[in-house]
Amino acid sequence: xxxxxxxxxxxxxxxxxxxxxxxxxxxxxxxxxxxxxxxxxxxxxxxxxxxxxxxxxxxxxxxxxxxxxxxxxxxxxxxxxxxxxxxxxxxxxxxxxxxxxxxxxxxxxxxxxxxxxxxxxxxxxxxxxxxxxxxxxxxxxxxxxxxxxxxxxxxxxxxxxxxxxxxxxxxxxxxxxxxxxxxxxxxxxxxxxxxxxxxxxxxxxxxxxxxxxxxxxxxxxxxxxxxxxxxxxxxxxxxxxxxxxxxxxxxxxxxxxxxxxxxxxxxxxxxxxxxxxxxxxxxxxxxxxxxxxxxxxxxxxxxxxxxxxxxxxxxxxxxxxxxxxxxxxxxxxxxxxxxxxxxxxxxxxxxxxxxxxxxxxxxxxxxxxxxxxxxxxxxxxxxxxxxxxxxxxxxxxxxxxxxxxxxxxxxxxxxxxxxxxxxxxxxxxxxxxxxxxxxxxxxxxxxxxxxxxxxxxxxxxxxxxxxxxxxxxxxxxxxxxxxxxxxxxxxxxxxxxxxxxxxxxxxxxxxxxxxxxxxxxxxxxxxxxxxxxxxxxxxxxxxxxxxxxxxxxxxxxxxxxxxxxxxxxxxxxxxxxxxxxxx
Numbered sequence: 293x294x295x296x297x298x299x300x301x302x303x304x305x306x307x308x309x310x311x312x313x314x315x316x317x318x319x320x321x322x323x324x325x326x327x328x329x330x331x332x333x334x335x336x337x338x339x340x341x342x343x344x345x346x347x348x349x350x351x352x353x354x355x356x357x358x359x360x361x362x363x364x365x366x367x368x369x370x371x372x373x374x375x376x377x378x379x380x381x382x383x384x385x386x387x388x389x390x391x392x393x394x395x396x397x398x399x400x401x402x403x404x405x406x407x408x409x410x411x412x413x414x415x416x417x418x419x420x421x422x423x424x425x426x427x428x429x430x431x432x433x434x435x436x437x438x439x440x441x442x443x444x445x446x447x448x449x450x451x452x453x454x455x456x457x458x459x460x461x462x463x464x465x466x467x468x469x470x471x472x473x474x475x476x477x478x479x480x481x482x483x484x485x486x487x488x489x490x491x492x493x494x495x496x497x498x499x500x501x502x503x504x505x506x507x508x509x510x511x512x513x514x515x516x517x518x519x520x521x522x523x524x525x526x527x528x529x530x531x532x533x534x535x536x537x538x539x540x541x542x543x544x545x546x547x548x549x550x551x552x553x554x555x556x557x558x559x560x561x562x563x564x565x566x567x568x569x570x571x572x573x574x575x576x577x578x579x580x581x582x583x584x585x586x587x588x589x590x591x592x593x594x595x596x597x598x599x600x601x602x603x604x605x606x607x608x609x610x611x612x613x614x615x616x617x618x619x620x621x622x623x624x625x626x627x628x629x630x631x632x633x634x635x636x637x638x639x640x641x642x643x644x645x646x647x648x649x650x651x652x653x654x655x656x657x658x659x660x661x662x663x664x665x666x667x668x669x670x671x672x673x674x675x676x677x678x679x680x681x682x683x684x685x686x687x688x689x690x691x692x693x694x695x696x697x698x699x700x701x702x703x704x705x706x707x708x709x710x711x712x713x714x715x716x717x718x719x720x721x722x723x724x725x726x727x728x729x730x731x732x733x734x735x736x737x738x739x740x741x742x743x744x745x746x747x748x749x750x751x752x753x754x755x756x757x758x759x760x761x762x763x764x765x766x767x768x769x770x771x772x773x774x775x776x777x778x779x780x781x782x783x784x785x786x787x788x789x790x791x792x793x794x795x796x797x798x799x800x801x802x803x804x805x806x807x808x809x810x811x812x813x814x815x816x817x818x819x820x821x822x823x824x825x826x827x828x829x830x831x832x833x834x835x836x837x838x839x840x841x842x843x844x845x846x847x848x849x850x851x852x853x854x855x856x857x858x859x860x861x862x863x864x865x866x867x868x869x870x871x872x873x874x875x
Contacts (some may be wrong), residue, residue, distance in 0.1 A: 302332045303685050306571045309598075311568070318515055325515045327833055332519055336526045337572040346428035346532035349435040350575035355728055356601075357464045357796040361437065361535075363646055364733035365408070366421040368428075371762035374555050376421030379780050381430055381761050386635065387769060387780075391787045394840045395733070396537065396730065398647055403446060405506045407647070407757055408439075410446040414524045424531060431532025437579070438510055438533040443540040444507040447490075451805040452508055459495040460515040467500035467509055467546060467603055475484055477555040479543075480682035481583075481691065484857045502543050512544050512561060525565060529573045534600075536569075538562065542582040554588055558671035562592060563599050563746040577601035583648070583692075585656045596636020598721065602728060605642045606654040610693075612644060614655075614663060616861075617670055619832035621812045627658055628725075628814070639798045640727030644718055645735045645785055647757055649692030651701060664690065671695050674703045682742050689857075694752035696734060696741040704740060708775045712738075713861040716782055721864040722829035723790050728801045734758065736763065736783060738776035789847050791864065794818040795825040810836050811858070827862035828856070 300306060310781060311435045314322040325752050343351065362384075364806065367376035369383055377400075384395070399408030402416045417423050430436060445451055454462025469475075469487050480502075487498040488505040501510040512518055528536055545557030562580055579602045580592045586607045592600040607627060613623045634640060650671075653670040655664055668678055668690060676695025680688040693700060701718060716739070722729050734756060742758030768776045794817040800823075805813035810832040817824045826844070830836050837857040844866040846853050856864055 313560045313564045340573045346431040349534040353575040358791045360392045361730040362392045363396045365398045366400040375423045377426035380795045396437035399439045404448045409594040410507045412446045414451045435534040438528045441539040444509045454690045464514040467511045476684045479551045529576045541580045551652035583651045602641040605640045606651045609650045642727045643730040645697035645732040649694040652690045699741045712779045717861040738779040794821045824868045826866040830858040832859045
């Protein structure tokens, strides 16, 4: 691999691509910053040229149909004081095997609040999880995604302590703001104040805090900060990260009089990160986390090979939920039909549930107010809560539904088979779509909402962040009669089938089939192999029958069919031996 990379100092294509990006950020001093960046990257290039054993996963540069990702906190599974990453590794080895080859570790570093998203030290693993040794062990067997929470840092970090003391360079790492200025246009994802006053060696100052007083925004207008963050990201690659999630990256560049979201400076930073990784750590991929309406979200694709490798599909969780609430595919199909092919080598990162709630901003322009109210009411009826954001006019708007996905789909009082079938049908849709599918650990385990954790903490998002004792996991999964074990094994069964089908390659073509409004219906086709599949899921509580154009092989039950009848929330993958047409 090292022989294929020319020294960064002589890599003219890198210099030519980096120069305009840095000019966007630092128009008066970009040449000096470029020189410092190249010098810094030279050392990293030598270090990353021959990865350690735990860094080999990124050499598998292509994402294929065999790739699925598990989203989890490093301490979701606990076992009597054992480093929790060891417990996670045991779970993966004993129960999952190679069916889910990638793992997204939500923030695994020392932190002071927000369940890991207020990082104290970007390079110190939370000791409850273990240390870098345990991270390396996980990365040795899985494609690892680490979370880069670089829009902000904990007020208890060394960086912020240095700022308060007036120490260089930390004195320039944070954004001081005038409390008398007009911030009405700034996008607010929370209802908390944007600015907080702190006492510094130079007297009281107000600092920018997008998310909370404990999470102080970093100042990317300072080149030293950009270079230090670049070191952090390359350290993650060095420690075995195949993917890097850029948390809340849409907020990183600030300019008064604007929304401070998705600004040209923000896109320049993301493009620079992609350029650096492509040049000295090929195979490492970035995923910006931008929980915004779809059109804004896909702007991070750039030209397809110059910005995000993958983009979150924040629209998918609420639209799939809406499909089951209404029993109709109309909105979901309409949105899927509107999707343009991902540019270049980029792709979507598909998910239904995560550590956060089910985002509502992505439904703007796709669902009307009545449909949005219907989703919120179902969430409340099933025991969840609604998270809100502040608008420029001082009002509040729904931001997310705080509830586990299984409880969003079905009330906890519903019959067990119905809960299982609906949850599996939703994940069948997830696994059928173009892109890389990701499954939250609580969805995999069939966990319901942690209502106790939510009420006891007063934090809405705790509803989907519960800790699970390892002994309980073994007891439940080893008993085939439990709801959790049934859902777990059937979901892994779907993943196993998916991994064998070339038509599920992330870039294989997809086409909506409008067969019946009660059905999710999609065709996937691999142009290379000619493999063609129909993906059908009954969203309704009614039986739906479809006469097929030709005899097809049903993959889940391994039988040949000329027509198919799907009961409520049943699903099917059909493989055709010859091309077929559907009106």
